[in-house]
Amino acid sequence: MRWFLLVAGVVILAVGCTPLDLTSGLQTPDSLVVKTRGEPVAGRYALIDVQVLDKSGNPVSGVTVELYRKIKNSYGSYYVKEDEAKTDSFGWAELSFFSPKEGKYDLYVQVKGNPFIMESFSLDFTSPEWLFVVWMCGDNNLWGYGDQDLEEMENTNKSVSVVVFYDGGGTSDGILVLDDDGNWKAIMGITGVDFNSGSYEDLEYWLKYVFENFSSTYRALIMWDHGSAWIYDSIYASSKAISFDETSESAIAVRDLRVALENVINSVPGGQTLDILGFDACLMGSLEVIYELRNTAQYIVASSFNEPADGWDYSFLGKIAPDSTPLDVSKMIVDSYREYYSSYDTYQNGLSLAVYDTSQVEKFVHDLDSFTYDLKANLNEVNSIYSDVVKSYVVGYYNKKTVLVDLGDLIDKLRTKLSTVPDPSSFVVYSYGKKGDQELSAPVSIFMPENLAIYQTYEDDYMTLSFPSDTWWDEFLEYWLSQS
Template sequence: MRNLYRIFSVVLLTLVFCACGKDDPSPGPDGPIVDSTIRRTVLVYMAADNNLYDNAWENLSDMTKGMKGVKGNLVVYLDVRGEAPRLLKIESDGSRRVLETYEREDSASPEVLRKALARTKALCPAPSYGLVLWSHGNGWIPGTSAGVMSSGLGSGEHGTGYEGTLWEKDPDALPTKWFGQDASTGSTMDIRDLAEAVSGEKPLDFILFDACFMSSIEVLYDLRHAAEYVVASPAEILADGFPYAAVLPSLFTRHPRLEEACRLFVEHYRGSDYPSATVALVQTSELEALAATVRNLVALNPSFSVDPASVQHFENMGEHVYHDLAGFCSKIAPGTAACRAFENQLERTVLFADHTPSFYSAYGYGSHWIEIESCCGVSAYIPFPGKSLNADYARTAWARTIGIAVE
């Protein structure tokens, strides 16, 4: 699963950007690529120094097809296993050219992400910017949590999981994604570090996560100032990822057609041999208002107890981590005006959501297909006495904001 983690080992990296040799975002030797008719630059940040490297090349080929005849700057930061990281530009004729090549670096480092975004803006300036984050990912779970550390994810292995089961993937399952794993260094990236790395004076037009579990309310709330819109999945994304040949034109229209991109993603998998897809389009300016409605629910029933087994889950772990946000909140203070206010605000926050009838999870054993009975498009952690990640959850900005007391 593609997953956002806190870096859980203290690793000091010397980041060497060969083309400029310093941290400032100055243009390259040939100057910036300026075309006044281009309205948007999109950076695809492919952290593929892990077991997704074959999928990275396949997606890159799809991107060259998708950009043919499209007016816009598509820049790809590509870090694949065994090769030097580089910054590529895919042209509207489908050709690719290297803008810069770098020494070996940690693509799971927020500093590398920050500099890749700065170099993209310096070399291919435009009035607006979008960002596609492509890698493994595991939502809000920090790399410092006992569950993640014991799973061996930092070393690029599936591991045995928290208490032997929580993070264990079936080795015979289909491959799925997480975010920000660099197998050569053992690093992962925490969501708070990522949010800080991509935040600027002006929010990005959008962030699209081609990574698992990123449509988590805990993740989205941390990103509320980083981009105007977020496209992400509450469940796992199969390693093939987004169908870029079909989706890319939607990202370069005058106003990006993000709902169309979501529909194309689900339709692609709905007609495939493995019909597994969940997606949501979230308007980040509504997230603080959503948090206020959930805080009101909790205030009405501060000692609430919601059984996680009673709410739709989005993975096949032995102890479920990701549940449907709407299903969870509907059980805190059901039938109240506060509950109706939450439902109304959720509709203003999640502009679009869609899914296949079931989804695929690489976790657990036996059947990997889970039927979807309800899905608002956004997941949430449900604190319950004795759950393994309660302490980590209590430290999230979302948990602190809504006032949940975690045992």
């Protein structure tokens, strides 16, 4: 008898220590609880939480729930399945629904195989203030940094939607958008697809798709990759300056980027230009580049120097307010860049990021043309200061030769030597620039090679742009260098 009581006590103790599973047994789904996570925003996946309960109100696990959308046409209405998921141990399942535009959608959820257990509801999407499109060309040695930047871009800011055209190594490419929780979801891809991010035709096609289908108040395009200003643009019929795709061995020239963007602008109702065109790439803060693209965006944000491999700090996306203007956001980009690299020793080779007001570029270039005549008449003054002008880009490892110089520094050094000088701060409206210990007031580069041989090396590239045909700068360079 004592042996039997001991065994019984052990059995009772074992049962008492077993965790209670509310969803075990022969529970049958009876009802649904549907919860949404705040107001849905166009361009982000809305997340919908659904709980399955039995007649006693206990959660039921392992049950598949389905999400359907109601579509109306001239013949009536019908429903299309959008998503499905299984309930967890607490009876909850997470469903998602995406809309690129503002608008109201009639939806319902049901237990799979049992349409009598269902719940109807609606989602009313509002447009965000900002839509950021990132053309991420990581099909090269930058792909790892692209993954880091994707993490930086994750945010829950309802004022911002982000669409990333992700081109990584291999065939793991796709179109990514954020959800309500700030996590990435693919709306196309992410396996078995290889974007050609070095094709301006593909860029044009996808930008048209986005701008025709996604709603927002403001629009920004970020070109993410290697950059070389306009250098090497003449190597192929339509080739390199930005967005180098190693798989397809292609890239996008500045001229072709202009054509693609102008075609997009002209095809979109209203013909709205970009509010911000950003280059998270090296050397794109060139006067010639900005002049070429002046009619495609209100503001251009770019660096006149090589960028560190980490590129921009995208945490600014989470700080954009509902009333942030294009200039406000452009300044945020510069400030976050400066703060990110404030503890790094990156200044010796030059570090800059600037906001260029494209509405003021033509006036400045006109003033620069007048300045060019003074330069031509005062070659001795030019020669006396040239070696001290900040160099934005040089070629050669041991015997460095200058290709691009900082135009603002050139003008500053000639300010007391010539009667009139143009003011680059008229279009460089916000900036951060430093090389070594020298602060740069208006960082923007211009082609000013140190000898005729270098000029001739890059002459074909230069002539792909509008700047030399619209100004006297190339004639001045030829005259000045021929006198050396």
